Amino acid sequence: MLSTWSILALGFTLGLKHALDADHLAAVTAIASERKGVLRASLVGALWGAGHTVALLAAGVAVIVLHLEISARVAAGLEFAVALAVRTLAALFTLGLGLLMAYELGRGHGLRL
Known part of the structure; x- marks a missing residue:
């Protein structure tokens, strides 16, 4: 049986692979390239990632808590x-x-x- 840590590591690895898919990189690059400066472009990327994290966390918590x-x-x-x-x-x-x-x-x- 898999441990909690191995499941979390697998989830992190698959999430990282998903985040580096071409569609995500193209979308973030297109949005970030409109910003002036590295700091603003980095902030766009960070907010993009945070938005994905919050949405997935909310969906995951709902599935677990509500036994969906x-x-x-x-x-x-x-x-x-x-x-x-x-x-x-x-x-x-x-x-x-x-x-x-x-x-x-x-x-x-x-x-x-």
Whole structure:
């Protein structure tokens, strides 16, 4: 049987892997790059992480305290919602990049990527 510490270590490791996924890095980078200075950009990243932590902690505590079980159907629905959000963000990014390229071409600057 797994000890409490090994379960916590596994959760931390999986959370760290999740936090370093491309979608998270792209989102934090996009938001932080709009801030001037390393301190402000770091604060954005820290607040992003804190927001994720609070949301997951609240959900986890609710599941444990209320003895809830997440059905496979609900889990699949949540996964679909996340996939839809990621695809929407990717589409908006692609659209924005296309508009930026069209703008630069219209100004006669050519493509400088």
